[in-house]
Amino acid sequence: MKTKLCNLLRPALLGALLATGSAHAQLQQLDRVVAIVDNDVIMQSQLDQRMSTIEQDLAKRGGPQPPRDVLQKQVLDRLILDNLQLQIGERSGIRVTDEELNDAIGTIAQRNNMTVDQFRAALAHDGLSYEQTRSQVRDQIIISRVRQRRVADRIQVSEQEVKNFLASDLGKAQLSEEYHLANITIPLPQNANSQQIQEAAQQATDTYQQLKQGADFGQMALARSAADNALDRGDMGWRQAAQLPPPFDRLLATLQPGDITQPVRAPGGFIIVKLVETRGNSAEVRDEVHVRHILIKPSEIRSSTETKVLIDRIYQRLMDGEDFAALAKAFSEDPGSALNGGDMGWIDPASVVPQFRDVMAQTATEEVSKPFQSQYGWHILQVLGRRATDMTQQAREQQAMNILRSRKYDEELQNWLRQIRDEAYVEIKQ
Structure with missing residues (x-):
């Protein structure tokens, strides 16, 4: 839950300590601001709570975790972006009703083969607050709706684009198979100079070499990736090759599950993609x-x-x-x-x-x-x-439409996130 600036002005009286026969009220700072984000703030308690959730999730998955300061930077960056999107949602009048939120919680519980009561008990067992979880789910629904309005609604795919894609060699080849992918993005600032490009390229090469030597892809994504899915260990989910910008759409055909691409320069930085697994595309x-x-x-x-x-x-x-x-x-x-x-x-x-x-x-x-x-x-x-x-032909046309929209959406989303971050006033407190 976001904390407004006015709330920060309310000191907490912790109690009185007796000293030399007189009582002195002592004030103690229970919380502090870690970042100012336009008209709102991010508190240390919010950062700690999100860190706790992510660290528990990483511990369940096993394997080494990135250094805490590196992980904390990733989490704070995500909180800043989330906060900016929530402010946009608030200005746009986007609301989530209790009924919608209850349905979403029920869906999450069902996906984990639990009832809502069992889900609440599981959260309590892990030391997580049910109310804070509800708040996070509400925030994610709002963010999703903000993105739908600001990004997805601007994306148009024409019937001719669908026909051209289906008639292309790439479309014919790639509609028959889906790929589970992960990625690492080494960022580049807008209008990067030659030194910044060289430094990013060196970091990307170093990351690639460590991965080839056996470093865990998910851990490297947590530690180094600037992509929106970094806290998900770089997981991109299932994609068609055509949903990716060139040359990744062609490179996938040369990979086996577990393989990674060499770093490729893209508008947002240098990107490394891992092929996790593949699956076929059956007739409809x-x-x-x-x-x-x-x-x-x-x-x-x-x-x-x-x-x-x-x-x-x-x-x-x-x-x-x-x-x-x-x-x-x-x-x-x-x-x-x-x-x-x-x-x-x-x-x-x-x-x-x-x-x-x-x-x-x-x-x-x-x-x-x-x-x-x-x-x-x-x-x-x-x-x-x-x-x-x-219905294979109709399904293929719909699939092609989804691929082209998703391809445009991924590119537009990253551009939009960079834009709102660059245009916002953000001050990180040390």
Whole structure:
């Protein structure tokens, strides 16, 4: 939780000490400012709390940890960026409701195969505060929404870009496989001079040599990387090669899991990428059902009871052999299908309401269902056919769109983070 400057002006009276027969109130500083960030501050307690969380997480993962001063610098840099984004969120009126926060906490617990109560107990066991965890989750939701507004919404990918990508050799080659990646970024300041470039290049080369000699990639990322994912040990998650800027998109084809690239100069600095693992890309097949239906809805002039009587009569006429399409044209109150004899075409079962989907699944091909009720009224349906549709092309187009957006997003995000950091007033207290 952020602490406003006015809160710093409230001294804490710790107690009175007796000396030479008189009491003297002693004031003691319980907390201190470690950084001023535009209109807000970061307190030592915030830094300590985040350090404790990260150090516990690193201890669980095992392996050596970077020097504490190095880790503390990484954590403080992340807190500064987070604080700037939270201030933007506050100015933009972005809020997270308690219901949204509870849902997010529930999702985190579920991913760890826990109930919320078990999650709270696990936090307490690790010496972590549940309320502080909720606050951090709230902050991350706000930051995500800020990035969506300031970065993601500015990214546009045209249909022509998707077509060009799918037609390219790179697109054809890379859509068949995904890569789990990690990275280390040795930063360069904007408008870096030759000496700064040379120093960064030397640090990148030294980092690469240590990695080749067996240094742990995650530890090196923690100690040296300036990327936004440094505290995640450089983990980038699963990516398509085309989501990466050249030449990494081509270099991945030459790597085996565990391999790293040599340092590559990029706009933000020198980057080293590690291939953690790969996985294939399977075809997308979707089950579809060809169905038609008759819908009868209650209205101001027809009660629910009368509606049920009418749908039962229509069902009986169907059982007596009357034509489904003719009855649908005469009675159905679904404007989207009535004129077509109730025909809804081939549909994805996931696109209809649960009651309709369940009855459709239980109805054999060419069979007519008994009347059933949904939120829209009373239905009778007939299944005309079932098929498994190869959605690979549509999936590939969507995948290409996601790749191109993600590629642009990663570049734009890093540029935006550097921009807000450069434009902000930041004073780090020693």
